[in-house]
Amino acid sequence: MPTQAYLLLGALLFSLGTLGVVLRTNALAMLISVELMLNAVNVTFVAAAREFGDLDGQVIAFFVIAVAAAEVAVGLAIVIDLARRKRSLDVDEASELRG
């Protein structure tokens, strides 16, 4: 397979991630979409690395996975905290923060 096919796959997944981020209003769904975006990035890294025949891309992908895990941890903590106070996870609900 040409590398470009993988890159296109990455682009498609990234775009789907952004679609989720802009379309969904549930905080968890948005978090899920962000994870999707990060994975799209990893596809790109790994595919490019194979093209170059080096391993840097793969190493970076490891870091990305670690960072993504950290992000998920923090994100989930915030979500749980919010859910406990407010019986909704809808981020677009009438907010005090506006203007």
Add this chain to the structure above:
Amino acid sequence: MTAEQGIFAIAGGICVASAANAVLRRDPLVSALSLTVTLASLAVIYLGLGAPLLAGVQIAVFAGPVMVLLVFVVMLVGAGRIEAPRVGRPPIGGAAILVSVALFAVLASVILRGTVPTLVADRPSATDRVGALGELLFGKYLLGLEVTGILLLAALIAAVVIVKKRSSDRERSG
């Protein structure tokens, strides 16, 4: 059709379909489960790309514990909380789709017009790949590794702070 092409076609197809499902379904639990499928199929694609270690990590870290955590939280905070349809707020679905489609269109154009330079490099054999990876991690990317460690520590402390805050809140309210 080579094996790689087959893997790409099948795993890629599953990957995109489940990703679309994850993004478009209203129920976060379905989204979370669909994402797990996506992550798993991506691991397969990594295999096809000759990155077995990464595929393993993908399953072991991402599709495994992270997703379990995610599903757990989704169920904890109420799996049944299905996104309400947009009422009384300006419709943005059209704009959202437009932005995403535009993004994909631009990215596709970029990728199709761009070139990935072919570098003449000695392809390391599959056997010493793990070792080479380790060398890179603890050599060239040592700083990255250290920072990632600190990052995880910071995330841990951050979570602790939230928890402590919750307990102090509870004391206050209770």
Add this chain to the structure above:
Amino acid sequence: MPVEILVIPLIVALACALPIGALARPLAVLGGLIVAADAAAGLWLGYGVSSPMDPAIGSILGADGFSGAMLVLTGVLFATGAAASTGVRSPRGYFALWSLLQVTVSGVFLARDLVLFFIFWEAMLVPLALLMWLWGGADRRAATFRFVLYTMTGSALFLIGIIALGVGAGTFSIPALAGYRLSEGSQIAFAVLFLAAFAVKLPLFPFHGWLPRAYAAAPLPVALVLSGIVAKTAVYGIARICVPLFPLGMSDLAPGLVALAAVGTLYGALLATRQCDTRGLIAFSSLSHLNLIGLAAVLGTVEAARAVIVASVSHGLVVAALFLLAGMLASRTGSSAFATGGLAARAPVLAMFTTFAIVAAIGVPGTSGFAGEFLVLASAYVRFPGAGLVATLVVIVAAVYGVRFLRATFFGAGAARGDDLSRRERAILIPLFVLILVVGLAPWTLTDSVRLVTAQTAELHR
């Protein structure tokens, strides 16, 4: 001479940080007087006049005859205003800001570098706005906002011009820029940008939107310096920066500016005839006078420069007297509206003093008002007789608003209350009147010392 003129009021301002309470006012008066005396000595004894651009601190501060005259006026007016600032709330804060205002105003007259000029120019706003807001009258909120935003917009365009000019020429020094050759088109463009600030602060008709409310809302001594000397910084800017730096551009713009100024002169006077309180009257009569001064300032001839100096000093003195009298009237009648009438019988000296101030304001010969007006018009007639004739009509309108005010305040049946002027009030006014007569009878005391400078201006204009 330049440095101590900035340092003395600065010391006064800093002294206000100490718990000096009641001493603040005399200190501010003293500061003003010392500066006036210092500047006058410099002006008439000739140091600072000997060379047109006397370098003092490097090349950025310096004084010449023009700025010397303005600095004398600055000192006199700040001393007068401080003397009139009796019974203000939080006197230390007030006089600290007051003295800072004096520093910035003096700085404008001393700056020989565009950036420094702008720094003083813009810094002027800070104490001015705070004084207006914190010690002002009923409408102070809206008036201050309007004033600050209006003037800042003008200054913003000015800053654009400064930056573009300085970057293009590679220097911000005013004397150096005066020798910098610009094409006619860019001279016009820069002149317009610079004039934006000056036209608003003067204010040139029709950019006077802030003026009536600011004059009405500002505390009286602040209104006094606002009209008496702050407006003169704009005149100074036109005559000493725009004209020398952009002679061709100003020459091209002159017909339009002169037309605006002539119309504004009449316009202000006509509106003054409609006012029913002293602040409004002073505001619009000042608008009229300041436009007349502006008319001469854009001309750029030697005669015009002399006229500008005499008229500026005159207007400063006269408007100070008018504001002081307005305050004294208001303290007797309880409001600044002037439909009280009959005050002459109870307060003949007040009536006499007010009549004299009005007489000076409307330009009766013998007073400085006439000298300034006559010289301005004379310089205008040389190139723009038509506009000059239009502006001359102000003689009639000024008479109308002047005597209308006197009639409404002093004529008619005896007023119920109102004491005559106290000794202290007379003591503040009489020096001003003496100066008004001195300038009116011997305007050459001011113009002789600036011969050198105006000659240079004229040379640049050619």
Add this chain to the structure above:
Amino acid sequence: MTLALVVAFPLAAAILIALAGGRLGRRTTGVVASLAIFLSFGAAASMIATMLSRPLIEARIGPWLPIAGADFALVVDSSMLAVTLTITGVSALISVYSIGYLAHDRGTQRYFAALDLFVAAMLLIVLASNLALLFAGWELVGLCSYLLIGHVRERPAAGAAAVRAFVVSRVGDAAFLGGILLIATSFHTLDLAQIAGVAIEHGNMGTDPLVVASALLLVGALAKSAQFPLHVWLPDAMEGPTPVSALIQAATMVTGGVVLLMRMRSALAPDVLQAAAIIGGFTALGAALVAMGQRDLRRVLAWSTISQVGLMFVAAGLGAVFAARFHLISHALFKATLLLGSGSVVHAASDELDIGRLGGLGRRMRWTAGAFAVGTLALAALPPVSGFFSNEGIAAAALAESEPFLLGLALVTSFISAFYAARLFVLVFVARPTVEREVHESSVVMVIPIAILAAGALVFGGLVSSGVLPIGSGRADEAPISIVAISFAIALAGFSLGWLTYRHGLERARPVEEVTGRLANGFGVDWVYRVTFEQPFTAIARELDTGAERANQLAIDGLVLLVRASSTLVRRVQAGYVSRYEILLIGGAVALLAYWNWSAR
């Protein structure tokens, strides 16, 4: 330096009185004021001897304005010396009279200060060597007239009259100033002698801007001298104390225009001088007609002043400088007599001004009546009183310049003048009183000045005409005997007609009054003035206030509103919807991507 003292005495007295405040005492103030003017008169008189050997006396006191010629400098020739003597002499007598007239007034200090300043200012008009200083006097005269007319500040009518006098005067001042500045622009000097020199050298001022300048100067002169159409202030000005009227009409202010015409004669455009003569002629006739119908004693005199000054304009416009000066002086004497006399009458008759309600005062106030009689005869231009000779001089001048039309006007005017002069005298002093009242002669301090003035009016004309008394250069046109006869006949006819008509009082002359009363409103010029000047003025000011100024303020408010509205609009982006923020974020990224992909090369 004696010349400087002429002006300095009254000026110093004015300053002294103003500064001294009430400390000087009421009577002392008057004495100081009068003394100063007498000293000024003396100083002027002392120059007569010098004048015999020199054509001009000059005095440069110091610099003033930084414009060529605009110095403190005075100049006098024999003609203007005569005028100076008249002004100071008559003013001094009026000042003395005022001491008595204002014996009970509270504001003597400011009265006498203004009076002295008034005299000084008038002397500046006569003596200034340059236009700037002349203008200074010109304006100060207006200011002083304002202060004096409005002297009694409690009276609303006085305030209104003062305002009107000042504003109309300033209309003239504005025109005058414009004229001066145009001249300065063309001649590069304000020195009168230099201007005249240049003007004579290059022929008269024929170029357009100088015609305009001349016309503007003429407008100034018209306003100061209360000539049509700027005469509206003078009848109202009678609201001031009577000595003030005397000062304005006899000694100082109204003659200012004539003095200007005389002094600027060589520099003014010929057409403009011609216009001055014609306007003067019409004003003379019109004002005389109006005077016929007045019932207010002082208004009769006011209109007569307008009329008489009109005759001076005729003479001055025609170039008959001597005749103009002759009439100026003679008019100053007899009009001062009349006005001061009328002041005594008013004083005596407890402020009654309606001539229909006076009468028979002749027997009770013999001194006053006698003086008034002299003045009346002079006004009627009957010999041997001075008015006869000076009027005759004007008629002769009109004839000499072959202006039959102006001659006609002058003669008709003199007929009417004689008529209303007789009317006035008869009704006040001769006819049987309609109301009985206790009247008595005024105090000595008031009677003596009147007597002196009347004596002057009586003999002055003859002395000048016979050449005994010189009044400066030039001489009267030789009047043909026919003109003398005709003018005498006309005056006599008018006087007799007036006497006969009114000898039995106003009631008996009702049919005549019906006719003349219609003219009393001054041909409606007052109304025209209000409609064409005052009302448009206030209307323009009002429209600017409610229109332009409002719009200016609203424009700022509008700008502020615009910024506020855009602020509200922009802030709607920040509505708290996270998904919208995401759209912005991703959209921004897409835009950057698109730009870099397609444009940045």
Add this chain to the structure above:
Amino acid sequence: MTTADAAAIAPVAALAFGACLIVAIDLLGKLGSRASASLGAIVALGAAVIAVAVGPGAPGFGAMVARDGVAVFFVALIGTVTAAVLVLGAGYVTRDDLPPGEVVALLLFSAAGAALMASANDLLILFLGLELLSLPLYVLAGLHRARIHGDEGALTYFLLGASASAVLLYGTALLYAATAQTTFTGLGRSTHNSLYLAGLALVLGGLAFKAALVPFHTWAPDAYESARTPVTAQMAVVAKVAAFAALLRVIAATSYGEAALDWQVSLAALAAMTIVIADLSALGQRRVKRLLAYSSVSHAGYVAIALAAAGAAAGPTIAFYLAVYAALTIGAFGVLTLLPNDDPTLDDLAGLARRRPVLVGALGVFLFGLTGVPPTAGFIAKLYVFEAAARGQLLWLVALGVLASVVSAAYYLRVLLACFAPPRLDAIAPGRARVGTAVVVVAAVVVLAVGLLPGPLLDAARTVRF
């Protein structure tokens, strides 16, 4: 690890280890909030001192971490600002019974991330630094007791921040695909491959988010308002300084050589949008923190003007500007930390002038400085920016910036004047926090001193070169 490596990473390491140390001490024996804050401040200041003391030199970690003038200046600035924030926050943490050691540690971690960003010479390190900067701030933004909008703000910040990181990361991936490496040095040697350009565009987008340039600014008002004021100051200054330092480096790396890129159009567009939208948005604000949030967005626009005009040569200009901005912002937010109400409206400031004249005087200096009125340093900073813009032929941006400053005067002035309103009856007299007041006064003095004598700071800023 070589000496060069150690020298390059020393300040970051100091911050990170300081954070760990504080957590450890806190675990062993309870550390009071004041003590932990003081300790943290010492650590932060120490990091700044280390950065300056070590000075510029050879890069470390295979050129992944730079040790040039840019790094030294900005790391020192970040350390100083963090120290000031910690001092201001000393009394703050106890107020709500938060775990003081952990909070201080999080602030230090974020500073470490910022310092890493400022010295990163590699896209991966940049990304990791950015995450290390952001993750603690996400959590700190939500530490608002009993206020739902605290969590809301945190969530908004987190979701948008995570998306922006993903964008940046994707840009990194595209650049990697185009150049086969992630170092900045590699970027400069590339050709105009569309993958390369797209990658740069996305990196720019990701950094613009941290710098809060419109349209990537939407998180700022919400996060600033919901965070505690010292944390807000940290977000407003440290994150922005780090983002601009990184952006400067990226621009520098791609501005020279045969593949030199023109950043002017996109940066100018961002700058213009930022200034206009931010100033308009700030106009109607009644909540002071939100107003200052928009103000800080607007100031990012001015920095962007300098970058657009001068590119990599804008280093000294933006260094000067950011330093002045740091003093002004720390000062302004510092004044707010001394008020009883954490999220005051303009009405809550009523009467402050009478009760705390010194504080209001200082606030006046900051607000006039933020407006750019002489003789404050704010004017000089803006003047340099405009001068750079004029040199770069961007006169229209000068005009826009200058006029926007006028609009900004409208809202800054309102804040100041609100302090002079007559006090309301129920307003609580603000307590006296000596240390906080000292910080504020020092900041005010700095602002005035730099305004009158800009020389020394300008000399320091001139070292910000490549």
